[in-house]
Each structure stands twice: as C-alpha cells, then as structure tokens.
Amino acid sequence: MTLVPLRRPGARPASATRAFLPTTREEMRARGWDELDVLIVTGDAYVDHPAFGPVLIARFLEGRGYRVGVIAQPNWQTPEDVSRMGRPRLFVGVSAGNLDSMLNKLTAQKKVRSADQYSPGGRTNCRPNRASIVYSNLCRQAFPGLPIVLGGIEASLRRIAHYDYWSDSVRRSILLDSKADLLVFGMGERAAWEIAKRLDAGEPLKGLWDIRGTAHVKNRPEEWQPLLADASRFITDRKLLPLPAYDDVLADRRKFADMSRLFQLETNPHNGRPMLQRHGDQAVFFNSPALPLAEADMDGLYDLPFVRAPHPSYGAERIPAFETVKHSIVTMRGCFGGCTFCSITEHEGRVIQSRSADSVLREVRQLSRMEGFSGTITDVGGPTANMYKMHCKDEKIERACRRLSCVHPGVCENLVTDHEPLIDLLRRVREQKGIKKTFIASGVRYDLAERSPEFIRELAAHHTGGQLSVAPEHNSPEVLKRMKKPGIQSYERFATAFCKASDELGREQYLVPYFITGHPGSTMKDTIELAQYLKRNGMRPRQVQDFIPTPMAVATTMYHTGFDPLTMEPVPVARELRDKRRMKALILWWDEAQWPLAREALIDAGRRDLIGLKPSCLIPPEHAGRSAGRFGGGRPASRTGNRERSRDRR
Numbered sequence: 001m002t003l004v005p006l007r008r009p010g011a012r013p014a015s016a017t018r019a020f021l022p023t024t025r026e027e028m029r030a031r032g033w034d035e036l037d038v039l040i041v042t043g044d045a046y047v048d049h050p051a052f053g054p055v056l057i058a059r060f061l062e063g064r065g066y067r068v069g070v071i072a073q074p075n076w077q078t079p080e081d082v083s084r085m086g087r088p089r090l091f092v093g094v095s096a097g098n099l100d101s102m103l104n105k106l107t108a109q110k111k112v113r114s115a116d117q118y119s120p121g122g123r124t125n126c127r128p129n130r131a132s133i134v135y136s137n138l139c140r141q142a143f144p145g146l147p148i149v150l151g152g153i154e155a156s157l158r159r160i161a162h163y164d165y166w167s168d169s170v171r172r173s174i175l176l177d178s179k180a181d182l183l184v185f186g187m188g189e190r191a192a193w194e195i196a197k198r199l200d201a202g203e204p205l206k207g208l209w210d211i212r213g214t215a216h217v218k219n220r221p222e223e224w225q226p227l228l229a230d231a232s233r234f235i236t237d238r239k240l241l242p243l244p245a246y247d248d249v250l251a252d253r254r255k256f257a258d259m260s261r262l263f264q265l266e267t268n269p270h271n272g273r274p275m276l277q278r279h280g281d282q283a284v285f286f287n288s289p290a291l292p293l294a295e296a297d298m299d300g301l302y303d304l305p306f307v308r309a310p311h312p313s314y315g316a317e318r319i320p321a322f323e324t325v326k327h328s329i330v331t332m333r334g335c336f337g338g339c340t341f342c343s344i345t346e347h348e349g350r351v352i353q354s355r356s357a358d359s360v361l362r363e364v365r366q367l368s369r370m371e372g373f374s375g376t377i378t379d380v381g382g383p384t385a386n387m388y389k390m391h392c393k394d395e396k397i398e399r400a401c402r403r404l405s406c407v408h409p410g411v412c413e414n415l416v417t418d419h420e421p422l423i424d425l426l427r428r429v430r431e432q433k434g435i436k437k438t439f440i441a442s443g444v445r446y447d448l449a450e451r452s453p454e455f456i457r458e459l460a461a462h463h464t465g466g467q468l469s470v471a472p473e474h475n476s477p478e479v480l481k482r483m484k485k486p487g488i489q490s491y492e493r494f495a496t497a498f499c500k501a502s503d504e505l506g507r508e509q510y511l512v513p514y515f516i517t518g519h520p521g522s523t524m525k526d527t528i529e530l531a532q533y534l535k536r537n538g539m540r541p542r543q544v545q546d547f548i549p550t551p552m553a554v555a556t557t558m559y560h561t562g563f564d565p566l567t568m569e570p571v572p573v574a575r576e577l578r579d580k581r582r583m584k585a586l587i588l589w590w591d592e593a594q595w596p597l598a599r600e601a602l603i604d605a606g607r608r609d610l611i612g613l614k615p616s617c618l619i620p621p622e623h624a625g626r627s628a629g630r631f632g633g634g635r636p637a638s639r640t641g642n643r644e645r646s647r648d649r650r
C-alpha cells in the first residue's frame with residue numbers, strides 16, 4: 001500500500017482561516033462541507049505543522065480525500081465543545097497530544113510544570129490529566145455509537161499494563177479505561193487510513209480487528225479463551241504471544257519484568273508477533289506493528305499543505321513548542337539506538353524512515369519564503385541528528401533480526417553507517433537561496449559520528465552555532481550498560497575530534513554534554529564518581545536531566561521492579577525524591593546553590609574527603625568564605641586548550 005497523497009481537487013482556500021482544517025461550523029461551511037468524515041480531538045493547540053502528530057494525521061487523511069476537522073484542547077467539563085462541528089460520518093480520532101499528558105504536566109520531582117509548551121502562551125491547565133481517557137469518554141457521550149479511535153504517544157505507550165510513575169501504580173491498558181473501540185499505536189498513518197477506508201466501505205468495527213498497528217478489547221472470555229488455549233500452537237507458528245496477565249504483573253514484579261522483555265522482543269514490524277494480554281475477564285489484543293513508511297510515503301507526508309503556523313484564533317499568543325520547531329526541518333523518523341530510558345524506538349520504530357533529499361529541499365525553499373524567516377534553519381534532523389538514511393545492509397537480515405538495538409553493545413557489523421547521504425543533503429541545504437545558516441540541534445549520536453571524520457568536520461565548520469548538544473548521559477560503564485549507551489571513551493574520542501576540527505577552523509565552539517541522574521543502576525557512589533569526572537575535565541553542566549520513568553520504557557521497568565528485564569539481574573534504584581535531588585546537586589558541583597544538598601549527600605556517603613578546598617575536592621566546606629569562589633562563579637579553574645574549553649558548558 002503506498003501512502004503517496006491524493007490531492008483533493010480545487011485550489012487551496014484563500015483566507016487565513018480557510019487554509020487551516022476547520023475547527024468550527026463556520027469554517028466547515030467556508031469549505032462547503034455540511035459534515036465531517038473524521039474529527040480529530042487533540043490535547044495540544046492546533047498548530048498546522050508536521051511536528052504536531054495529531055495534525056499530521058488529520059492532514060494526511062485530508063490528503064486522501066476525507067473531510068477532516070480538528071478540535072484542539074476542548075472544554076472537558078461538557079460534551080458540547082467536542083460536538084460543535086456535529087457528528088462525523090466515520091470516526092473520531094482522539095489524542096492527548098505530542099506528549100503524555102502526565103509528563104506534560106509534572107516534573108520528575110512530581111511538581112507541576114510552570115508552562116505547557118504545547119498550549120497558547122505556554123498556559124497550563126488547557127488539558128486534563130490522562131487526556132486520552134477524558135477525551136474518549138467525552139466523545140462517547142457526545143457521539144453515542146460512533147467509533148472512537150485512540151492514538152498518539154500517550155495511548156501508544158500505555159497500551160499494555162504499565163507502571164505509572166505519577167500515581168506509583170501499575171495501571172491496566174489505557175484501552176480499557178478509555179473505552180475506545182480501537183487504539184492505534186506507533187506512527188499512525190497507515191492504520192488511520194485503513195480504518196477510514198474500511199469504515200467508509202461499510203465494514204463493521206469488528207471487521208477492523210486485523211489492522212496492523214492497532215489494538216482492541218475482547219470483552220468476553222469466549223472471544224479470547226480459544227486464542228489462549230491454542231497459544232502453544234500459535235507460538236510455534238509465530239502467530240500469537242500471550243503476555244503475562246494484568247493481575248499477575250500487578251502482583252509480581254518479576255512477571256512485570258517478564259512482560260516488559262517479551263514485549264520488547266516483538267517490536268520489529270517484520271517479525272513482531274500479535275500479542276494478547278488478559279485483564280480479568282477481558283483481554284486486549286495487539287496486532288503486529290505497522291510496517292515502516294517507504295521514502296515516497298515520507299515525502300508524501302511532508303508535501304501535504306501545512307500552513308506551518310498556529311491557528312489564527314490564538315491571535316498574538318505564541319505556542320512555545322511551535323517557536324522551537326517553526327524554522328526546523330525533519331529529515332527522518334525512527335531510531336535504532338534502543339536507549340532504555342527513551343521510548344522513541346517503541347513509538348516510531350527502529351527502522352529509519354528517511355525523506356528524499358528533493359523532498360527536504362522543497363521544504364527548505366518553502367521555509368525560505370515564510371514571513372519572518374531570517375535565513376537560519378534551527379535544526380535539520382529527527383530523533384537523532386545523524387541516522388539519516390542509515391539501514392541494515394540486507395533487508396532479509398533486517399526482517400529476521402530480533403536485536404533491540406543496532407548500536408549496543410557495539411555497532412552491529414550489518415549496520416550501514418555511511419554519513420555521505422547526510423553530508424550531501426546538508427551541503428545542498430546550505431546552497432539554497434535565502435539560507436544563511438543551517439544548524440543541527442538534534443542530538444548527535446557520537447558512536448556513529450566518530451566513524452566519519454568528514455561529518456565531524458562539516459559539523460564543526462557549518463552546523464554548530466558555537467554550542468553542540470551531545471548526550472553521554474553518564475561515565476560509569478555499569479550505568480551506561482543499563483542505559484544501552486556507548487562507553488564514555490566514545491564520547492571522549494568524538495569530543496577530541498570535534499575540538500580538533502574546531503581548532504583547525506579557528507572556531508571557538510563548545511560541546512554541551514547532557515547527563516541523567518537517578519537512572520536505574522546508578523548509585524550515589526556512581527554519581528559522586530561522575531561529579532569527580534566532570535570536575536576533573538572542567539565540565540560544568542547547566543542542565544541535568546532527572547530520570548523520569550515514562551510508560552513502557554525498559555528503564556521504567558527497572559525502576560519499578562528492581563530488575564533489568566533483559567537479563568533479570570537485580571538493579572539498584574534511587575526512588576526517594578530526596579536522593580534524586582542530592583544526585584542532581586552533585587552533578588551541578590560548581591553551582592553554589594547546590595552545595596548544601598551536595599554536602600549532605602557526601603557526608604551521608606562517607607565522603608567528607610571531597611568537601612574542602614583542595615583541587616581534588618568537589619565542593620568547599622560550609623563557611624569557606626571568599627576562598628570558595630573558585631569552585632563556583634563564572635570561571636573554571638583552568639582553561640588551557642580548546643578541548644577543555646570546548647567541553648565546558650558555560
């Protein structure tokens with residue numbers, strides 16, 4: 001099935017509002033529509049840009065000829081708001097938005113965030129907690145009997161029984177709480193289109209139960225028991241995998257870890273089996289993941305007529321997430337890294353799906369004509385900056401592969417790590433009329449980059465605005481093993497090469513290394529050693545990410561169960577918020593505001609030897625007076641050499 005869009009006949013609407021998908025009856029009428037085919041309800045503001053997932057699906061369906069409307073951030077106290085455009089003919093698609101609604105609202109310390117990046121003006125409280133569930137129930141009230149299709153990252157990552165950090169509980173599949181008819185997981189274009197087509201053809205909902213990339217509930221035991229009874233035959237035939245039941249994973253952490261491992265092994269769309277998980281008398285059935293998009297399909301998506309702006313109804317209010325992406329270009333989706341704290345591989349898939357260079361250049365030209373564009377592209381990338389067009393050397397091998405990462409514990413010998421297509425693309429982007437600067441802000445995968453000195457040179461010469469973000473995350477081999485990240489030596493080799501290239505170009509540039517504290521496997525001892533490493537190397541991180549156990553990540557299973565689900569080895573876990581705060585304070589060793597907490601941590605860990613004024617100490621003693629100045633403030637102890645300077649994040 002190709003996804004290349006069919007353009008709807010007729011010219012693009014002229015007025016500012018008519019260029020957007022309708023959000024009101026009046027906007028429907030302006031298009032000459034008396035009814036919608038599909039309604040998309042989203043927890044984010046309506047920004048007509050491909051970086052906003054629910055809008056991407058809406059535009060995609062529009063491109064297939066369906067009449068699609070968008071209701072963004074509806075009033076969830078009454079069903080009236082979601083029904084303001086009437087009952088759609090085929091189905092309503094519901095998404096919490098680009099982020100899990102709980103992650104969007106709360107920090108790792110479980111405090112309410114000061115801003116919502118996906119809401120007008122960054123305002124908070126524009127969406128409910130667990131928005132997928134609330135919106136689905138709202139739509140059920142508004143449109144009795146209408147198929148409700150749940151999608152987006154919140155639904156995708158909560159589709160099986162999962163640990164919810166914010167309530168510190170194991171929750172059942174979100175399908176059961178939302179009472180939606182179907183759940184689309186992963187990237188939803190293929191599934192959404194097939195649902196629309198088959199409903200349009202008059203198929204009953206049950207007929208749609210075989211669509212890849214979807215899940216549904218089997219309500220009665222007689223619907224699922226025969227499948228389980230035959231499970232051994234199915235397993236032999238690679239047809240069905242029964243996951244440990246919800247009641248079992250709720251009661252037994254080892255079973256939860258088993259569920260997580262079994263689930264992870266089925267994420268390759270080419271060999272991932274359908275799965276079934278019992279929840280009491282009900283069961284949730286998961287079809288195999290959707291197949292990845294081909295290059296022409298990716299191009300088709302980005303050729304859709306996005307306005308690349310927030311809906312005019314927001315007036316002058318800015319939407320922070322849009323401000324970040326409005327002058328950036330996505331070149332690919334997917335990630336084969338498989339870092340355990342991240343769910344991109346689970347959501348976007350591990351097969352890299354890239355756009356053609358021509359498609360990217362078309363978007364660059366479109367961008368260059370945009371009002372307010374100054375000539376700077378803020379990012380050319382995707383989940384990772386430098387996986388563009390990388391692939392397994394052999395399709396047959398890729399189809400059979402059951403590894404969770406192509407780059408851990410080392411770069412697979414079958415992985416084609418050629419950076420030439422990316423280098424060539426970046427050169428062509430730079431040559432486009434009206435483009436003055438092209439930056440790379442997506443994270444660079446340094447274990448891949450170090451294989452291409454030419455890419456590092458290009459990066460240093462053209463794509464770094466003085467600072468380059470990289471994410472070594474930690475320096476401990478044991479912690480990095482739990483994270484499935486390369487060893488710190490790989491980062492050091494990359495840093496050396498990048499600084500050398502910057503030196504040769506006469507450019508003073510800085511690496512901005514990111515670190516995570518409180519990741520499962522990371523003890524206070526590891527954190528102290530990381531702080532010592534940072535100080536030794538003149539690195540002063542400004543931001544440290546406190547590990548957040550997000551639904552479905554492998555590291556979340558470690559956090560909840562205390563086991564690495566991939567090996568079933570016990571893993572130490574920092575669960576107390578106070579310990580997490582102390583770990584963060586240690587990594588920010590140079591920041592005076594953190595010293596009281598860091599002192600407490602060092603004293604409790606029996607490391608008073610690291611409190612003092614000697615160069616080997618991490619922080620000064622209390623009441624150290626002016627002599628403490630060299631630990632904090634603006635200047636590092638030493639700035640000899642570009643390598644050190646380039647690793648300092650001031």
Ligand code: SF4
Pocket residue numbers: 336391392393397398401402403405406407412413414415416
């Ligand atoms: S064989 Fe190697 S490169 Fe190919 S998909 Fe598997 S891990 Fe990735």
